[in-house]
Amino acid sequence: MxxxxxxxxxxxxxxxxxxxxxxxxxxxxxxxxxxxxxxxxxxxxxxxxxxxxxxxxxxxxxxxxxxxxxxxxxxxxxxxxxxxxxxxxxxxxxxxxxxxxxxxxxxxxxxxxxxxxxxxxxxxxxxxxxxxxxxxxxxxxxxxxxxxxxxxxxxxxxxxxxxxxxxxxxxxxxxxxxxxxxLGEKIRYVPDEHDLDQLPYPAFDLLPAPEQVPLLTSRGCPFRCPYCASKLLSNGFDRRAPFKVVNEMAHWQKILGVRNFSFYDDALLSNPQEMAIPMLKEIIRREMDCHFHCPNGLHLREITPEIANLLYKAGFKTIRFGLETTHWKRQQELGGKVDNSAFERAAAYMQEAGYSGKDIGVYLLCGMPDQTAQEIRESILYVHSRGVKPILAEYSPIPGTQLWNEARCASSYPLAEEPLYHNNSLLPCASASLTTETYQELKGLTRQF
Ligand code: B12
Known part of the structure; x- marks a missing residue:
């Protein structure tokens, strides 16, 4: 063996x-x-x-x-x-x-x-x-x-x-x-899950021909959104030193020749003086010439003209914001992280910085318990009206989250017995107004951008 x-x-x-x-x-x-x-x-x-x-x-x-x-x-x-x-x-x-x-x-x-x-x-x-x-x-x-x-x-x-x-x-x-x-071997190195700067870089050299590599600047999330499982996966919010993150990018650029990086953070922009601003300035100072992608969504409340400009200059190509909904009451129920005026400001600052509307995707939750098709339609139209691109994020119910019991009651599927029913493409918790036809119509509406 x-x-x-x-x-x-x-x-x-x-x-x-x-x-x-x-x-x-x-x-x-x-x-x-x-x-x-x-x-x-x-x-x-x-x-x-x-x-x-x-x-x-x-x-x-x-x-x-x-x-x-x-x-x-x-x-x-x-x-x-x-x-x-x-x-x-x-x-x-x-x-x-x-x-x-x-x-x-x-x-x-x-x-x-x-x-x-x-x-x-x-x-x-x-x-x-x-x-x-x-x-x-x-x-x-x-x-x-x-x-x-x-x-x-x-x-x-x-x-x-x-x-x-x-x-x-x-x-x-x-x-x-x-x-x-x-394995019955003697342990030599025990990683400290909270001291992220001490962790060795992930072993991406095992990838035969990487087109891109993902990066994490933090573990966990400072927010507690009722639909999200982040705190069940890693409690707390630990961050790396921004310069060490840039060192990691430079390392992969040199060793693997990659120029594309994706961020997997739950809250990359949170408290931007601590991470985003110094990290972006360092990327620009080093003239990294890389492309960055944020498929997991950024917090739009943190966008200022300065941050929008830094993102643009640093080479952030795929911008996704988490807006969730434009309905005030649901925004409050989901933790009050964002409101429509913060969204409008962020959309304007990003476009002033040089992004075109189609570069900016805005995630809208779809199929939450009790969420009507009309709420989703209005959110899509609102996002459209600010010249940026709405993207539906179909809700996936997750055991142990705050919304789980409500999700179970709202669903016609036995969510607790069978994880296959957590599949977001089933819209497992959709309200009666969100029929398959209405959903298709809403999807079509997002594409009319
Ligand atoms: C980055 C991310 C994505 C990326 C892809 C990531 C990938 N790896 O492929 C993108 C943006 C594409 C994505 C998409 C989606 N995502 Co996502 N995503 C995440 C996120 C933020 C981070 C995952 C991650 O890589 N973490 C970093 C690594 C280091 O952690 P890790 O993989 O957990 O590994 C640690 C441990 O698990 C463990 N471990 C891992 N492997 C092993 C193996 C062994 C043997 C051992 C012992 C330990 C171990 O050790 C690791 C180090 O500590 C999580 C939330 C979170 N905080 O984890 C949501 C999360 C996984 N996503 C979720 C959802 C809902 C989605 C979407 C459905 C969103 C939507 N509505 O569109 C889509 C679905 C994608 C699809 N259908 O194709 C849910 C899960 C839902 C579910 N039912 O399982 C999560 C939990 C977020 C949430 N809402 O709560 N996602």
């Missing part, structure tokens, strides 16, 4: 999926802690989009990719799980073909341990399938499952995943257990 630890990013099984700068950042952090402890690692990316020679191993069509690290995944139509049998929409496996994973595993030496990550709670079938493939090929190698699904649906994962260990929460907490107790 080799001394290698195998890390796997599993398939996505869903009705639709698109690669918006997606990378398994948590798994790459785990890989770097294992290396710091003297262990060898191997990485298999089931979501490889065919940019590497994985494509040549199977008879797969190369998916269309866009410059900068986004694009389509390889996909194959598969049967819907029984719980979704009544949904008349095609269902797919996104990522490398099934037989390609088996082929790669069969061609690999038996690893000492296998670590698998997980993302959306409703993507668990892809995780389970990977576990069953690895168990078929390496029946006596222990499998450890972690990540977001494993944390938010711990009992479900323990009962059904087929993993030997399910470790919820930040992986930093489990490194000693993995190394001492599972």
């Amino acid at each position: 080799s001394q290698r630890i195998l890390l796997i990013n599993p398939w996505i099984y869903d009705f639709s999926a698109y690669d918006f700068w997606m990378k398994p950042l948590g798994l790459f952090y785990m890989a770097s802690y294992l290396r710091k402890n003297g262990l060898e690692v191997q990485f298999i990316d089931c979501l490889d989009s065919g940019v590497t020679d994985i494509c040549s191993l199977g008879e797969v069509k190369r998916p269309t990719r866009k410059q900068g690290g986004q694009g389509k995944f390889i996909k194959e139509k598969i049967a819907r799980p029984e719980a979704l049998a009544g949904i008349p929409k095609p269902y797919h496996r996104y990522g490398i073909p099934h037989h390609v994973l088996s082929k790669i595993l069969k061609g690999s030496e038996k690893p000492r341990l296998i670590l698998i990550t997980s993302m959306m709670t409703y993507w668990y079938p892809g995780v389970f399938d990977v576990i069953s493939v690895v168990k078929d090929i390496f029946p006596d190698v222990q499998v450890v499952l972690g990540g977001i699904y494993a944390t938010l649906c711990y009992d479900h994962a323990r009962k059904n995943a087929g993993a030997d260990h399910v470790l919820p929460g930040p992986g930093e907490r489990h490194i000693s257990y993995i190394i001492n107790d599972i």
Whole structure:
């Protein structure tokens, strides 16, 4: 048996999926802690989009990719799980073909341990399938499952995943257990999950041909939005030193030649004197010549003319703001982070800084319990009227969040029994006025921009 630890990013099984700068950042952090402890690692990316020679191993069509690290995944139509049998929409496996994973595993030496990550709670079938493939090929190698699904649906994962260990929460907490107790090795390095500047860089060198790499300037979030699971995933709000974040960008630019970076932070702009302003000034001072993408949404209340100008000059290309709704009452219910005047100011400052309206996407929640189609329509029209682009963010109910009980009552699906029903494309908590037809009409309205 080799001394290698195998890390796997599993398939996505869903009705639709698109690669918006997606990378398994948590798994790459785990890989770097294992290396710091003297262990060898191997990485298999089931979501490889065919940019590497994985494509040549199977008879797969190369998916269309866009410059900068986004694009389509390889996909194959598969049967819907029984719980979704009544949904008349095609269902797919996104990522490398099934037989390609088996082929790669069969061609690999038996690893000492296998670590698998997980993302959306409703993507668990892809995780389970990977576990069953690895168990078929390496029946006596222990499998450890972690990540977001494993944390938010711990009992479900323990009962059904087929993993030997399910470790919820930040992986930093489990490194000693993995190394001492599972591998029986002596631990040399224990990461401190709150001291982010001391953590080794995620092991992105394991990516064969990265188009982009994700960055985290912080863990956790200072806000407590009732629909969000952030505090269940990492409590508190820890930040790195802004200069060290820029050092990391320069490192990847030099080592991997990447010029595109995506931010995965929950609150990148919060308290901007502390992070955004010094970081942006440093990017500009060093003339980094990179492109930055913020698919996860920025807090528009923090936008001032100075920040808008810095974002533009630093090369922030993909701007997404979280507005949620333009209805005052719901804005208050969702924590009062933003109001329409803050949105109007931010939209104007960004356009004055040089952004065109189509560069600025504004996320609007859609399908919240009790949310009428009319509220969503008015929000879309309001965003349009300020010359920027509305984007619907379909609500996904998450166990343990403040809204969970309300979501369960509002839904006709048994959300607590079956995580597949958390799927945002089912609009599982939509009110009666948000029918499939109305939703399609609203989607069309967003595109009329
Ligand atoms: C960045 C992000 C995205 C990115 C993609 C990220 C990716 N990796 O692919 C983008 C912007 C594309 C995205 C999209 C969406 N997202 Co999102 N996203 C996040 C976010 C903010 C960060 C995830 C992350 O990478 N964190 C950083 C890494 C370091 O943390 P991590 O992966 O959790 O890893 C740690 C641990 O989990 C653990 N770990 C991880 N792997 C392993 C493995 C082992 C073996 C072990 C032991 C430990 C371990 O250790 C790691 C280090 O501590 C989370 C919220 C959050 N705070 O986590 C939401 C979150 C996951 N997203 C969510 C949602 C709702 C969505 C959308 C549906 C939003 C929408 N309405 O459109 C879409 C769906 C995308 C789709 N259908 O294609 C929900 C989850 C919903 C659910 N039911 O599961 C979350 C939790 C936010 C929320 N609302 O609460 N998202």
